Amino acid sequence: MTEFTSPDFEPYRNLTARFREIAYLASASSLLGWDQETYMPPQGIAFRAKQGAYFSARIHELATSKEVGDWLMACEDKDLGDPVAAANVREWRHDYDREIKLETALVSEFKEATSLALAAWQKAREQSDFSIFSPHLENLVQLNHRKADAWGYDECRYDALLETYERGARASQLDVVFGALKPKVVEIVQAAIERSKSIPGDLLEGDYPQAAQTAFNREVAEAIGFDFDAGRIDTTAHPFCSGIAPGDVRLTTRYNERNFTSSLFGVLHEAGHGLYEQGLRPELYGTPCGEAVSLGIHESQSRLWENHVGRSRAFWEHWLPRAVHYFPHLSKISIDEMTAAVNRAELSYIRVEADEATYDLHVMLRFEMEKRLISGDLKVADVPAAWNEEFEASFGLKVKQDSEGCLQDIHWSMGAFGYFPTYSLGNLNASQLFAVAQKAAGVSAGLAGGDYAPLLDWLRKNVHQRGRQLLPDALMVATTGGPTRAEFHLEHLRARYVRSEV
Amino acid sequence: MTEFTSPDFEPYRNLTARFREIAYLASASSLLGWDQETYMPPQGIAFRAKQGAYFSARIHELATSKEVGDWLMACEDKDLGDPVAAANVREWRHDYDREIKLETALVSEFKEATSLALAAWQKAREQSDFSIFSPHLENLVQLNHRKADAWGYDECRYDALLETYERGARASQLDVVFGALKPKVVEIVQAAIERSKSIPGDLLEGDYPQAAQTAFNREVAEAIGFDFDAGRIDTTAHPFCSGIAPGDVRLTTRYNERNFTSSLFGVLHEAGHGLYEQGLRPELYGTPCGEAVSLGIHESQSRLWENHVGRSRAFWEHWLPRAVHYFPHLSKISIDEMTAAVNRAELSYIRVEADEATYDLHVMLRFEMEKRLISGDLKVADVPAAWNEEFEASFGLKVKQDSEGCLQDIHWSMGAFGYFPTYSLGNLNASQLFAVAQKAAGVSAGLAGGDYAPLLDWLRKNVHQRGRQLLPDALMVATTGGPTRAEFHLEHLRARYVRSEV
Helix, strand or coil: CCCCCCCCCHHHHHHHHHHHHHHHHHHHHHHHHHHHHHCCCHHHHHHHHHHHHHHHHHHHHHHHCHHHHHHHHHHHCCCCCCHHHHHHHHHHHHHHHHHCCCCHHHHHHHHHHHHHHHHHHHHHHHHCCHHHHHHHHHHHHHHHHHHHHHHCCCCCHHHHHHHHHCCCCCHHHHHHHHHHHHHHHHHHHHHHHHHHCCCCCCCCCCCCCHHHHHHHHHHHHHHHCCCHHHEEEEECCCCCEEEEECCEEEEEECCCCCCCHHHHHHHHHHHHHHHHHHHCCHHHCCCHHHCCCCHHHHHHHHHHHHHHHCCCHHHHHHHHHHHHHHCHHHHHCCHHHHHHHCCCCCCCCCHHHCCHHHHHHHHHHHHHHHHHHHHCCCCHHHHHHHHHHHHHHHHCCCCCCHHHCCCCCCHHHHCCCCCCHHHHHHHHHHHHHHHHHCCCCCHHHHHHHCCCHHHHHHHHHHCHHHCCCCCHHHHHHHHHCCCCCCHHHHHHHHHHHHCCCC | CCCCCCCCCHHHHHHHHHHHHHHHHHHHHHHHHHHHHHCCCHHHHHHHHHHHHHHHHHHHHHHHCHHHHHHHHHHHCCCCCCHHHHHHHHHHHHHHHHHCCCCHHHHHHHHHHHHHHHHHHHHHHHHCCHHHHHHHHHHHHHHHHHHHHHHCCCCCHHHHHHHHHCCCCCHHHHHHHHHHHHHHHHHHHHHHHHHHCCCCCCCCCCCCCHHHHHHHHHHHHHHHCCCHHHEEEEECCCCCEEEEECCEEEEEECCCCCCCHHHHHHHHHHHHHHHHHHHCCHHHCCCHHHCCCCHHHHHHHHHHHHHHHCCCHHHHHHHHHHHHHHCHHHHHCCHHHHHHHCCCCCCCCCHHHCCHHHHHHHHHHHHHHHHHHHHCCCCHHHHHHHHHHHHHHHHCCCCCCHHHCCCCCCHHHHCCCCCCHHHHHHHHHHHHHHHHHCCCCCHHHHHHHCCCHHHHHHHHHHCHHHCCCCCHHHHHHHHHCCCCCCHHHHHHHHHHHHCCCC
């Protein structure tokens, strides 16, 4: 692994050395987190929570010590003569100015609370018992209040949290975007559901042994470019992707032995994240330009591979024969049936299993709810009732158990408020990026022939390798000619779900 | 998890806080090591090696900073009024005086070299190609010279290394012990092999699907007291046990689908180590009295469960019916055949697969060889030829490939010289401890009836819970009435292999 050659300026070299030290600790902390969700025995949790808190506190101390401020000032006074170095200094400054507003004790307390909350949420979800999770949620809401108040905000407390996940985004601006999006999505959903009535919901139901799913998923993930010499796939309750280190990016999925598409689209989604992580420049690891720029951009990569690629007719023309190889009973399914089945729209309970048409409705519901939790308008005790009421209003379905309602998603147990709206931003960005990418040389022909390298190369160059050199809006402008807009996504949904162009 | 209540003396509290911080880092470092051998993708190695080096250096700095010396002196000037605290101070002093002799750069360089050597050894062993490993081995021998010279020694350089694994042991003393042991073991081996000729080597050969082995091994490990809520078993090329944290102890094994005893005895062995780790006092974690005392004692626990318990007739009277449940074709095997088969002696290539009679011959061979590597009498380039020659002299077998010769064992790739003789010390200690334990209330009756709790309770009280409070020799005296002696082990081998009392 070649390390990044720093400009020959001592304060800059000191910063890269300091953030290399932080990277050693942060990478270990990621492994501790990955391990907690994959292999750690249950009794490991008490020590693991304290250990995670120690790592967070130590990283915070190293990132906010006085000399970091001095080195930053020295770099800001100098022309470093290198756009990557200049962007690193700009981003380190942004992070530093936020981090120094938090006391180390709060950082440490927050991390320990999230480790314990995560374990409690897993149990609560398994038993569909909100009371197991609610004291943890109460605590995490309060800790988020403290963080947001320490950071400060102009319009609303939620903005201070949102900034963590999406640089420059504001709730008021998202309200406008989502406010315009929602009625159009609702229209599309109605047409999509009507159209889907001709597709039996159990068309693909059958026997799909986990080992065969694993083998098929691996073949697909390799084909789109995920490098298994530099990554792996494990099984968890809630799928995720974790970039542990250069050459070490880990995905997880979960299996339904009655329908193979659940794990497959999980893998395509997480591999989309994984390709972004594997596409970062390893020599910049530990510096901002070697990191993903925002969740809204990260999510664009997962949704692009999952939906724009993975649910297209071209994809299945190539992969249905391979699916038949692993699951012979699929030989009775035609290519038309296959593409219709993986694009069937219906109102359902679980976001991560939802079709593309209804997906944003799930996101907007939780976005509205978490804004109210953070403003204090909604009490934690009232979350299940409020979720069920609002879900029924949006989806027309009665929630029978909290595990398929307010407990379905992991994010609040990670202390993450302000994370959720980035899922819809990701959808918008995915549609916008894919519309432009398809015009690039070789991409469409590649997709038609099962060769994903031209698309991946385009994403590598235009998104992955940039790291945080351009902020999300600037990245979208540079890559697609304008900032994030809803039109591309609405056009994509209309083509797929109204005009049946898959 | 209750934390240890320190005596109310500030320097002592400072020491426990410092070593708690070290424990957070050391536990993460253990997880990084475990992960490297179990799940890390191959390309993760370059960063992982540098990361491990950083952790080792940071731990070294924290353990050897000036204030640690000051706190130790303050504690040594005071009666702490608590034997555990006094033992902690004594052991911290011992560790401190050794650690400060090493420069941080050497510690860091050593750790990075071992991570890379481990990966190289795995490849070398797979391909049976010593040349892949030899530059790493050369480097590690040199690094061990530097460590030993920094530590200093009275009689020979090897002693300085040996002290890392077995407090107070000296090569000259081991030469005497092993010198007396070897001719008697050779006599026993001859008788054992003669006696084993009536037992077909392929008596247990058959079909043993890995999933069934895993289920059977788990049942056995649980029965002897290994707690799966606080531990787990994974698969690796070279089985090991890693105590990650309180409530988190991990074993590994490997599978032979033609004979189930390879993974079973691997699990019994590693679970013996695991029971020691799970039996340490969690409230003392991070302090010496919450740590295992030495490898010779650690190995006594693994060998005791593997051999004294697991290869006894009483064990198989209980477990053969369960083995038949998992592997029905074993129903044709009688209890006499089963106990004979798992105690069949033969001269063979692989130490970890060797029977108890021949096992110590493997250990003594590598002990002799590593003394010569460290003294400089043997060059790295000459290792394969020397191994093969000496192996043939001891075992009468020609080594056909290095993977079953000098490359079979992992230890040198971990930079561990002086580790190997603790395997035979472990055998001696196991026999001595087991002879005494059997006389304790309920132990023999328990073993006869498949109830392992009385034996485990005895080990918990007499060995595990003591941590490093008593040094190895003192522990053996307190528990068995005398220091480690060969007689118990020779008597055990004679009973089992000459008089056929299993």
